[in-house]
Amino acid sequence: MDKKRIFILGSTGSIGRQAIEVILANKELYELDAITANTNATFLVEQAIQTMPNAVIIHDTSQYDFVKDKLKHLPIKVFAGEQSVVDYMDVSDCHIVLAATMGFAGLLPVIKAIEKHKRIALANKETLVVAGELIKNLVEKNNVDIIPVDSEHSAIFQCLVGENLDSVEKLILTASGGPFYKKSTDELSRVTAKEALQHPTWNMGNKITIDSSTLMNKGLEVIEAYWLFGIPSEQIDVVIHPSSIVHSLVQFIDGSYKAQLGLPDMRIPIQYAFSFPDRHANPFPKSMITEIPKLEFFKPDVEKFPCLLLAYDAIKQGGNMPCMLNAANEIAVNAFLENKIQFYDIPHIIEKTMSSLSFIKHPNMQQIIETDKESRIFATSFI
Numbered sequence: 001m002d003k004k005r006i007f008i009l010g011s012t013g014s015i016g017r018q019a020i021e022v023i024l025a026n027k028e029l030y031e032l033d034a035i036t037a038n039t040n041a042t043f044l045v046e047q048a049i050q051t052m053p054n055a056v057i058i059h060d061t062s063q064y065d066f067v068k069d070k071l072k073h074l075p076i077k078v079f080a081g082e083q084s085v086v087d088y089m090d091v092s093d094c095h096i097v098l099a100a101t102m103g104f105a106g107l108l109p110v111i112k113a114i115e116k117h118k119r120i121a122l123a124n125k126e127t128l129v130v131a132g133e134l135i136k137n138l139v140e141k142n143n144v145d146i147i148p149v150d151s152e153h154s155a156i157f158q159c160l161v162g163e164n165l166d167s168v169e170k171l172i173l174t175a176s177g178g179p180f181y182k183k184s185t186d187e188l189s190r191v192t193a194k195e196a197l198q199h200p201t202w203n204m205g206n207k208i209t210i211d212s213s214t215l216m217n218k219g220l221e222v223i224e225a226y227w228l229f230g231i232p233s234e235q236i237d238v239v240i241h242p243s244s245i246v247h248s249l250v251q252f253i254d255g256s257y258k259a260q261l262g263l264p265d266m267r268i269p270i271q272y273a274f275s276f277p278d279r280h281a282n283p284f285p286k287s288m289i290t291e292i293p294k295l296e297f298f299k300p301d302v303e304k305f306p307c308l309l310l311a312y313d314a315i316k317q318g319g320n321m322p323c324m325l326n327a328a329n330e331i332a333v334n335a336f337l338e339n340k341i342q343f344y345d346i347p348h349i350i351e352k353t354m355s356s357l358s359f360i361k362h363p364n365m366q367q368i369i370e371t372d373k374e375s376r377i378f379a380t381s382f383i
Contacts (some may be wrong), residue, residue: 003031004274007094007118009085009109011035011100012043014205015123015149015266019098022271025282030274031092038101041191045070052076055092057084059105086112096274099124103330104372106130111365114138120271121169123149125224130323131368132227146228147273152221153228154269155247155260160229161277162248163258170251170254171231173221174241175300176264178213181240185304189344193337210333215300215309218309223322226315233315238242238308240298263287306347314354319361320371321354322360327375328353335383349382 016035023030032053037044041063042074048056048071057198058067064080071078077363078333079088083251089097089112097113098121099106106124111131113120115138123129128135148154152173160168179198196213197206207268211217218238225236247269249259264270267284302309311369314325332346341349353375360367 003029004285005094006030006274007034007092007097007113008123009036009090009097009099009106010038011047012037012040013100013102014208015270016098017268018267019100020047020268022274022282022312023051026271026280029280033092034088034298036101038105041067048076049296051073055079057081057088076364079097082108085109087115087263089116089118092116092118094118096121098270098273100128100149104130104204105278107368110135111138114142114144117142117144118308120144120146121149121270122146123270125150125220126326128224128227129220129326130372131365132223132322133318133362134365134368136227145276147276149266149273150221150222150224150341151264151266151269152248153225154272156225156229156250158260158272159248159250163252166229167252167254168231168250169235171225171229171236172247172249172251173218173225173238174237174244174248174297175215175218176212176244177207177213177240177242177298177300180213180240181298181301181305182283183304188304189342191343193339196336197345199224202272206337209331210336211329214307215305216311216329216333216346216350218220218300218308219308219314220326222308222311223315227344233312238300240300242296243293245292246295261292307350310347310350310354317359319359320363320368321359321367322366323363323371324354324357324375325350328379331353331376331383340383345382349379352369352382353379 008016008019032051034055035053036057038059041058059082061080066341068078096119097112100123103126107127110127110175148157163352197209222236226233246259246261249257251257314321328350332349335341
């Protein structure tokens with residue numbers, strides 16, 4: 001069996017690190033073609049020495065000499081700068097591109113990968129949030145597979161295999177609720193970034209952990225699900241499921257449900273995106289069905305967590321509105337992490353941005369880039 005070659009965009013982040021664990025646990029199936037990092041040059045070098053990819057790319061050009069020197073005795077190509085990621089995609093012979101970078105920065109490399117007819121293992125939800133219409137058209141034009149890596153979308157994808165979309169009543173995304181779902185509005189107004197980073201079930205990066213605490217993560221996932229599965233947002237529900245065992249569900253028109261269950265371990269959906277349509281064994285922890293905790297589900301409180309409602313509003317309006325939502329959220333979350341704003345300032349900044357900038361119904365790529373830039377400038381003005 002020929003090995004599948006993997007190109008990881010964002011190898012030093014949480015998803016990238018776990019993807020490398022998957023690859024190392026299945027050396028007979030996968031090998032690394034290339035890995036990239038934004039600024040974490042030291043860890044990028046460690047990963048390169050451990051996995052021996054064909055190429056490494058550091059976005060921060062000031063660290064090129066450091067990476068080059070550390071790898072000079074190894075047959076690994078070293079590049080620097082964000083454009084190098086796009087350029088290397090032109091010559092890469094990889095089979096799968098794992099989009100694991102966070103935020104808007106992951107968009108252009110994914111577009112290039114689609115144009116080069118690579119399978120996309122998508123962990124960067126912002127790609128579809130900010131440019132869903134463009135990505136959908138490119139995917140159809142190039143006949144490319146996008147396999148979702150987010151546990152919720154992977155679960156829905158698995159539940160829909162072999163099913164007719166016309167038989168789907170609802171998609172139901174589960175949310176852990178983060179650390180704050182039981183807190184009152186008054187308590188939420190005083191929570192700190194340190195408290196928000198204490199996620200009860202998942203081990204994730206800082207940005208996505210804050211998004212989980214505001215439920216914006218689930219709002220972005222609603223938008224992503226809309227573009228991935230072609231289901232109207234009115235048929236996409238969110239429920240709070242604290243134990244994070246049911247990763248998501250599909251409700252069908254006959255009243256039946258299909259759900260995908262498992263431990264909260266991102267290595268499982270990562271491996272599935274790599275192996276689809278096959279499944280492979282792995283050494284990762286498993287649980288007996290008798291050990292699964294009580295399965296409870298609750299409706300989210302959109303008054304306490306208005307970010308979720310803002311996301312529904314953004315996808316209903318469409319156009320460049322989700323791009324505004326995403327950009328303003330990235331600015332606000334970063335400010336919250338730096339203790340510059342309070343918890344409820346996050347939705348306030350997002351709402352003001354969405355209501356203040358120019359709406360474009362069918363934006364092109366340049367207009368998306370401009371919307372992203374203008375939204376960040378506008379949101380920053382509130383901090």
